[in-house]
Amino acid sequence: MTQGPSTPAEDLAAPDRQALLAAAARFGTPLYVYDLDRIRARIRSLQGIFGGRFGVSHAVKSNPNIGLLAGIADLVDWFDASSFAEVERAMAAGCPARRISFSGPAKRLEEIRRAVKLGVGELVLESLREARAADGFAAAFGQKQAVVLRINPAAVPRQFGVNMAGKPSQFGIDEEELEPALDAIAALPNLDLKGFHIYSASNSLSADAIAENFTIFTALFRRAVAHTGRPPEKLIFGAGFGVPYLPQDRPLDMEALSALVCPAIDALLAEPMFSESRLILELGRWLVGPFGWLVSSVIAEKASRGTEFRILDAGFNTHLAAWGMMGSVIRRNWRIRNLSNPDGAPGLYTLVGPLCTTIDTLATKLELPALAEGDLIAIDNSGAYGLTASPTRFISHPEPREVLLEGGAMREVTESLLNHWTLADN
Ligand SMILES: Cc1ncc(COP(=O)(O)O)c(C=O)c1O
Structure with a gap:
């Protein structure tokens, strides 16, 4: 297995501590802070890493904050939306429908109708039902709808956090049914099949596993094209690039990944059928995850039967993934910092949220510099699947605000103030 660089994961995305403290002082906690400058630099870095072989599509679901999307809209080639509301978010962020x-596997007919009417750049077909519906709406509007077919591979390498392939799945067309599906789509006159899409697994820190997965993708793309006989305009690689959530994780070694992937991509592009194809990496967490933090305050200290609890104002209601409830089989302590007192004497703390359930546990016996009531902590790697993936209504604590750091300034991009108190203080 290819190892990541020797740089400790700790260094990957050390926050600007003063900026987080200043943001918390101004906006209160819990607070999500996203470092837009570093997110933008990371998106740009992909062009260098892969020598311009791939364009980039940001998966809106990973962080749909409109302010954040607007901050990266000029750098990404596409936004990938998984609901019509996400299409509208991307547009509100300044992205034209054509990009x-x-x-998404549960597109309502009304969502398909609106997407076709708007002229979204492409509909990712997850089923023949969607293909027929899109064809019908395109006919009704007197237009052709660009589509790509999502293929669900029969195999996926190990070493991905979550995988959606190699088993019964609601996503895409099973590769076992690829050719008949292509024939069915070819018979729909109002669809323009631009190419193929595969997203079969997420969150891998192994360059070998991702490269192996891409080899599975390219084999399927070749097979599809052998059947259609048409050069595809577009091939979407659901990248699956992971983020080092746990202290012992090493970041994905992008140099090693590039060395493994680029020759295979060059071989594909050298084939006449693929020489004009545009290749796209579709991803979210690797782009925005490491440069976001959830900042939370210690509301209370409590010692119970030998355990030092620190009770936070953020719980799984604000960050389901960090609390281990988004696809993890076993909850593990994430990378967490004491922002207020980084040089304090180390102690062992169990960090819990404000919810009335024992499952609201963020970290168990985590070593941190002395942590007291009123101190602030930051949870690393919170830029993706943070607020958006959290059940913020539970127990009606104030929903976190969201802030962007940009050019040395901070800008609030909060979209809702759910559960913020509205009664006058008397
Ligand atoms: C179709 C599709 N594309 C892209 C993504 C983004 O994945 P990640 O944020 O892990 O890069 C997902 C995540 O589930 C997805 O389902």
């Missing part, structure tokens, strides 16, 4: 792809 939006619309994926």
